[in-house]
Amino acid sequence: MARKSFRQAVNEAIRQEMARDPRVIVMGEDIAGGMGAPGEDDAWGGPLGVTKGLMPQFGRERVLDTPITESGFIGAAAGAALTGLRPVADLMFVDFMGVCFDQIFNQAAKFKYMFGGKARTPLVIRTMYGAGFRAASQHSQCLYPLFTHVPGLKVVIPSSPYEAKGLMIEAIRDDDPVIFFEHKMLYDVEDEVPDEPYTLPFGEANLTREGDDATIVAFGRMVMLANEAADQLGAQGISCTVIDPRTTSPLDIETILEEVRATGRLVVVDEASPRCNMASDIAAQVAERAFEALKAPIRRVSPPHTPVPFSPALEDLYLPDVEKIISAVRAVMAAGGRKAA
Amino acid sequence: MARKSFRQAVNEAIRQEMARDPRVIVMGEDIAGGMGAPGEDDAWGGPLGVTKGLMPQFGRERVLDTPITESGFIGAAAGAALTGLRPVADLMFVDFMGVCFDQIFNQAAKFKYMFGGKARTPLVIRTMYGAGFRAASQHSQCLYPLFTHVPGLKVVIPSSPYEAKGLMIEAIRDDDPVIFFEHKMLYDVEDEVPDEPYTLPFGEANLTREGDDATIVAFGRMVMLANEAADQLGAQGISCTVIDPRTTSPLDIETILEEVRATGRLVVVDEASPRCNMASDIAAQVAERAFEALKAPIRRVSPPHTPVPFSPALEDLYLPDVEKIISAVRAVMAAGGRKAA
Amino acid sequence: MQLSREELLRAYRSMCTIRQFEERVHAEFATGDIPGFVHLYAGEEASAVGVCMNLTERDSIASTHRGHGHCIAKGCDVAGMMAEIYGRKSGLCAGKGGSMHIADLDRGMLGANGIVGGGAPLACGAALTAKTLKTGAVAVAFGGDGASNQGTTAEAMNLASVWRLPVVFVLEDNGYAESTASAWSIGGDPLVRAEGFGIPGVRVDGHDFFAVHAAAGEAIARARDGGGPGFLHLKLARYFGHFEGDGMTYRAPDEVAKLRAERDCLKLFRRRVGEAQLLDDAALDAIEAEVAAEIEDATRRAKAAPMPSPADLLTDVYVSY
Amino acid sequence: MQLSREELLRAYRSMCTIRQFEERVHAEFATGDIPGFVHLYAGEEASAVGVCMNLTERDSIASTHRGHGHCIAKGCDVAGMMAEIYGRKSGLCAGKGGSMHIADLDRGMLGANGIVGGGAPLACGAALTAKTLKTGAVAVAFGGDGASNQGTTAEAMNLASVWRLPVVFVLEDNGYAESTASAWSIGGDPLVRAEGFGIPGVRVDGHDFFAVHAAAGEAIARARDGGGPGFLHLKLARYFGHFEGDGMTYRAPDEVAKLRAERDCLKLFRRRVGEAQLLDDAALDAIEAEVAAEIEDATRRAKAAPMPSPADLLTDVYVSY
Numbered sequence A, B: 001m002a003r004k005s006f007r008q009a010v011n012e013a014i015r016q017e018m019a020r021d022p023r024v025i026v027m028g029e030d031i032a033g034g035m036g037a038p039g040e041d042d043a044w045g046g047p048l049g050v051t052k053g054l055m056p057q058f059g060r061e062r063v064l065d066t067p068i069t070e071s072g073f074i075g076a077a078a079g080a081a082l083t084g085l086r087p088v089a090d091l092m093f094v095d096f097m098g099v100c101f102d103q104i105f106n107q108a109a110k111f112k113y114m115f116g117g118k119a120r121t122p123l124v125i126r127t128m129y130g131a132g133f134r135a136a137s138q139h140s141q142c143l144y145p146l147f148t149h150v151p152g153l154k155v156v157i158p159s160s161p162y163e164a165k166g167l168m169i170e171a172i173r174d175d176d177p178v179i180f181f182e183h184k185m186l187y188d189v190e191d192e193v194p195d196e197p198y199t200l201p202f203g204e205a206n207l208t209r210e211g212d213d214a215t216i217v218a219f220g221r222m223v224m225l226a227n228e229a230a231d232q233l234g235a236q237g238i239s240c241t242v243i244d245p246r247t248t249s250p251l252d253i254e255t256i257l258e259e260v261r262a263t264g265r266l267v268v269v270d271e272a273s274p275r276c277n278m279a280s281d282i283a284a285q286v287a288e289r290a291f292e293a294l295k296a297p298i299r300r301v302s303p304p305h306t307p308v309p310f311s312p313a314l315e316d317l318y319l320p321d322v323e324k325i326i327s328a329v330r331a332v333m334a335a336g337g338r339k340a341a
Numbered sequence C, D: 001m002q003l004s005r006e007e008l009l010r011a012y013r014s015m016c017t018i019r020q021f022e023e024r025v026h027a028e029f030a031t032g033d034i035p036g037f038v039h040l041y042a043g044e045e046a047s048a049v050g051v052c053m054n055l056t057e058r059d060s061i062a063s064t065h066r067g068h069g070h071c072i073a074k075g076c077d078v079a080g081m082m083a084e085i086y087g088r089k090s091g092l093c094a095g096k097g098g099s100m101h102i103a104d105l106d107r108g109m110l111g112a113n114g115i116v117g118g119g120a121p122l123a124c125g126a127a128l129t130a131k132t133l134k135t136g137a138v139a140v141a142f143g144g145d146g147a148s149n150q151g152t153t154a155e156a157m158n159l160a161s162v163w164r165l166p167v168v169f170v171l172e173d174n175g176y177a178e179s180t181a182s183a184w185s186i187g188g189d190p191l192v193r194a195e196g197f198g199i200p201g202v203r204v205d206g207h208d209f210f211a212v213h214a215a216a217g218e219a220i221a222r223a224r225d226g227g228g229p230g231f232l233h234l235k236l237a238r239y240f241g242h243f244e245g246d247g248m249t250y251r252a253p254d255e256v257a258k259l260r261a262e263r264d265c266l267k268l269f270r271r272r273v274g275e276a277q278l279l280d281d282a283a284l285d286a287i288e289a290e291v292a293a294e295i296e297d298a299t300r301r302a303k304a305a306p307m308p309s310p311a312d313l314l315t316d317v318y319v320s321y
C-alpha cells in the first residue's frame, strides 16, 4: 500500500494485467509514443503520460502506437477481442467518439446479441473526459450517457485512484466491451492504493458517506465534490449519504433505491450535459420505483444545456461545484407537502 | 387539402421549400439515385422513395447524390450551411450516425457557441429510425436521445403526415442545425395534409387526446399507439391526455408539467433504448418540477436494454405496443398512497 | 497453383451452393415469407469462393450486408443460414441477427455487416490477433465499391500497412452501390489508392474463378509469410437488385441477361474445366443436383422450425451483467 | 507569377506576424497565464501565407488545432486572437472558443478545429456553396500529416473529386503527429493517394514561401476555373512542441536548432528577396518592428481585457430556442 496518483493507479492496473495475461495488449495514438521518431525510446506514454513505461517493459508488439485513425484501430481492437486478444484501446478524448462510434456501438456492443450469443468481446476502451482543463468545447465533454444508452456496453467511471485500479483490472478481465472513463482533472489526485492486483465489481455502488437526511448520487470527479458538500452540510447538521455507483451500466439501482427509501430525498450530481443524462436516468428510475418514499422533488445538479465554454470565467460557472450541490440539498430539505393519493 | 402519406408529406415540404428558396439543396446517398448509371433519369429518389421527383424538377445541381461517405457529405452540408446554403442532408438510417457523428455534434452543433455567436448553421439532417421493419440491430434504432443530449442541436420527431410537412418546412427555415427523425413504419400512413406550405413551431407540444385521469407523453410512431391506448382506455372509463411534444429539443416541458399537474399521473412512451432516453428525461423533469402534483409513480414504457432483434417473434415483443401502454396507465391508476413530507 | 480434382469439385460445389441458395431466397422472398432487408450475392460467387479456397478455418473474414456468399464460401452451415434468414431459433444466430448479421466465429466468419465499411477494421483486428499470437492465420476484408469510399476502409488500409498486418482487402466492384454507379462514385483508381497506402494490389476479372483464386492465393500467401497486406480489385456483377424489391430501373434493360449469358462465373468455370478436361459434365451435374437437394431441405426445415421463444429476447446481451 | 513589391511586403508582414505572435504566446504560456491546450505554428509560416496570399476574403479556409497561422494569414485580427487565447470577452470568439476554435467567418476563416481531420469536409461544404451559388470562390482545407490518415480526409478528397469541387487540400507534413513520425504513420505516399482519388497533387518544400505560393496559386486558379480539386504536400517543420508543455524527447536534440538555422522560412524569404534585390533589409526590419509593436499591444490589451460575464455562459447556443 502506498499513495499513488490516479494516473499511476491506471498505469499499474494495466501493467499488472499485461504481466499476468499475454493476450492483453494496449493500443492508441502515442500510447507508447515516438513511433518512427529519433527519440523513439523516450517518448510520451500517452499525451498525459498515463501509459508511460509500458512500452519499455512489454515492447512495441504489445504496446502499439497507431496512426490517427480511431475507426481503424478501435475497430481493430474490437476485431482482435473477437478473435482472442484482450485489447485495451485508448480513445484519447471521449470527444473523439464521433469519428469511431460505429465500431463501438454497432460492432463491439452488438456482436454477442446479433450473433446469437456466440461472441465474446473482451475489449476495454479507455478514454479521457470532463471539463475544468480549459480545453474548450471539443475536449471537455462527458458523453458517458451516450454510451450508457447502448445495450451491450458496460460503462465505468472511477472516482478515485483506488477505484481506478480495481475497476481497471476488473474491466480487463471482463468479457464484455467496457468503456472506461478517466477524468482529466483526477490524474494528479492521490490516494492509498494497494500494490497487489485487486478487482472491484461492476454494478456495485460504493457509499462514500452515510447519513439520514438526504441521498446524493454522483459520478466520477463529482464524487469528490459531493463528499465535500456532504462534509460541509454535516457540519451544519444535515447528514447525507453519498453514493458513487462506479459503473453506470450495469447500474446498482438497488442500493440507490434502498438509500432513497431511507432518506426520502435525492440529489443527483452529473457533470454531463443535462438532457437525457445520468441524472435523468436515475431520477426517472427512482421516481418510478421509490416514489412512495420520496419526501421532496428529486433535484439534479448538472451543467446548463450549452457546449463547454473555453474561458476559465465561464467554465467555472458551467461546472457543478460544491456550492451548487449544497444548495440542491438545502432545496430538497426545505421542500415538502404533497397531495396524498 | 388531400390525403397524403407521410412520405408524400416530407417530399412536398422539401419540394415547396426548394421552389421558394434557391439556397435549399438536398444531398445524400441515392437521394436522386442512378448517378453515372445507365438508367440515371429514372432512379430511386432515396432507398424508400421519399425524395423521388425532386431531381427531375430541380436538377442534379440541387439534388446531389453522394458517394458512401457520411462524414464527408454531412460535414460538407455543415460547411455549406455555414457559408450560405440551406442543405437538407440525408443520413439514410440514423444507425449510421456512428460514422459521421463528429461532423454533427462537434462541428455543426457547436459552431455558434465556439465562434462566439457569429455562426449560423441552417442545416437539416433527415434520418430514418425505428423498429418494426425486421431490419435487425443495425437498422432499427431510435437514437434520438443521443442527439437530444447535445447542446446546439434541435431534434424533431413528427408523428403523422400533417406534422411531418409542417415540421419539415419549419426545419428548413430554421437557422440552427435540426435533426429530423422519420420513422420507417410511418411512411405509408396517410392523413389530411394541406397543399399549401405551412409551418409548425418547434417546442410546442400537441395534445392529441384530452382527459382527466392520466397523462401520456409519446414520441413519433408511439403517438399513434398512445392514441389507440387512450381510446381503448376511454371506452373503459379511464380518460387520458396524450401529448406529442413533436420536438425533443427544444422540449415543451411547460405543457407536460401543466397536464401532469391536472391529472397527477404520467406515463411516458419512448421507443428508444431505456437508459438515458427521452422517457427518463421527461420523468426526471417532472419528478423535479411537478412532484407535488404526482399521485402515482411515473411509469416509462420502453423496450428492454437489448439490441433490436431480427426475428419478427422477438421484435414484436421488443417494441412498446398498445397493450403495454394500457397496462402502464392501469398501473398508475392503481397506485397511490405516499408518505407526507 | 494447380488445383486438384477434389479442390475443383469443392470450388464448384461452393459456388453452386451460393447460386442456388440465393436463387431460392429470391423466390421465397417474393412470396412475402422472408422478413427484412435481403441483399443477394448471385453473380459474384467466383469472388467469395476464389478467395476463401485459399483460407483455412483458422483464418478470418469480415463480410458485408451482401454476406451470404462469403458465409457459404467460408463453410457456414447452409441450413443454419436459411433458418437465420427466416428468423428461426435454429438459425446460425438464433434468429437474432438475420440476413445482414450472419456470423460463425468457429469458422472464422466474423459476420455480415449492416454498416458499409464496417468490416475492414474488424479484419485488421483478426489479423492483429494472428500476428500477436503468431498463429500464422490471415484475415480477409470483403467490401464493395461503395464501401471503398468510406473512411473506415481507408483507415483500415493505412493501419494494415503501417502495422504490416496479414490481411487482404478484397474490393468487390459490382458496378453499383445501391443505384449509384461505381464509375461515378470512385474518384480515381482503387489500385492507385492501395498503392498510396503502401499496399500492393492487382485488378482481376471477378467472374473468373481461376483468376481470382490465383491472385488471392498470392496475396494471402504473402500476407501469411509476413509480407504485409494485399489488395484485390475485382470487377464483377450482381444479378439481383440491391436488395430484394429493387426494381433496378437504374440498370440497362438487358444488362443482367447479357451478364448471365456471357460472363456467368459458373458457366465460365464449367467451360474452363471442360476444355481442360479436368472435370466432366456428369460430375458437375451431380453436384448441382446434390446442392439442389440440400437447399430444398434447408428451406423446408427453416420454414418448419420454431421461432425464438420470448425468453430469448433478453439473453445474449452481455456475457455477465 | 511575379509578386509585386507590395505583395512581397504583405507576405513578409504576415509571416512575421505569425512568428512573433507564436513566440509571444510561447513565452506567455510559460508564465502560466494562458489556459488550456495551445499548439503553435512557428516554423510553418510559409505554408499559411504562401497559400492564403492566393485567396480573397470571399474564399474560405478550414483549419486545424494548430490554427493561429492560418488565422493570421487569412486576415484575422491579431488583438482579437490574442484576447481569445486569454479567454477574454473581447476575443474573436468572445472567449468561448479559445486557441483551438478561433474563427472569423467574415474573413472566410471557418475555424481552427479540435478534431483532427474535422476541417476537410467543411471546406468541401464551402466549396459546394461557391459552386452552387456560382460565386467564383474557392476553399482550402489545411491538415497535418496525422490528419492525412483520418478517414474524414479520404472521404472529403473523394467527395471533392466526384463533385469536382473548387477546393484545395493542403497537407502540412511537419514530420510529426504529436510524438509519432509521419514517416511511420503514413503508409505509402500522400501524392499517390491524391492521385488515387483522382486529384492532381504536387510536393513542395514548405519552408520556401515562393514555392508554396506558386504551387498553391496554380491549384487554386485551376479550382477557381472549374478544374476541380487540387492537392499540395508540403514538407515543413514546427519549432515548438506538439502543444505547449511538450518536452519533445522524441525529436533529435539538435533538430529544431538546425531547422531554425538552415531552413527557416523567414530567413529564406529574406535571402531570396535580398538576392533578387526585390526588397531591402530596411523595409523588412521596419516591418518586424511594426509587428513587434502590434503584438506587444495585442498582448497588453488581452491581459487587461475583462472576462466574459456570467450571462454569456448561456447565450449563443442557438439562433432561437
Ligand SMILES: Cc1ncc(C[n+]2csc(CCOP(=O)(O)OP(=O)(O)O)c2C)c(N)n1
Pocket: B029, B068, B070, B092, B096, B099, C039, C065, C066, C114, C115, C116, C117, C143, C144, C145, C146, C147, C148, C174, C176, C177, C178, C242
Ligand atoms: C455506413 C452506411 N451507409 C450507408 C448504408 C446503406 N447501404 C447499404 S448497402 C449500400 C450500398 C453498398 O454498396 P457496395 O459497397 O458497392 O456493395 P454492394 O451492395 O454493391 O454489394 C448502402 C449505401 C449502410 N448500410 N451503411
Ligand SMILES: Cc1ncc(C[n+]2csc(CCOP(=O)(O)OP(=O)(O)O)c2C)c(N)n1
Pocket: A029, A068, A070, A092, A096, A099, D039, D065, D066, D114, D115, D116, D117, D143, D144, D145, D146, D147, D148, D174, D176, D177, D178, D242
Ligand atoms: C480525431 C482526433 N484524434 C486525435 C486527436 C488528438 N490530437 C490532436 S493534434 C494530434 C496530432 C495531429 O497531427 P498532425 O495532423 O500531423 O498535425 P500537427 O499537430 O503536426 O500540426 C492529435 C493526435 C484529435 N484532436 N482528434
Ligand SMILES: [Mg+2]
Pocket: C144, C145, C146, C172, C173, C174, C175, C176, C177, C178
Ligand atoms: Mg457495389
Ligand SMILES: [Mg+2]
Pocket: D144, D145, D146, D172, D173, D174, D175, D176, D177, D178
Ligand atoms: Mg504533423
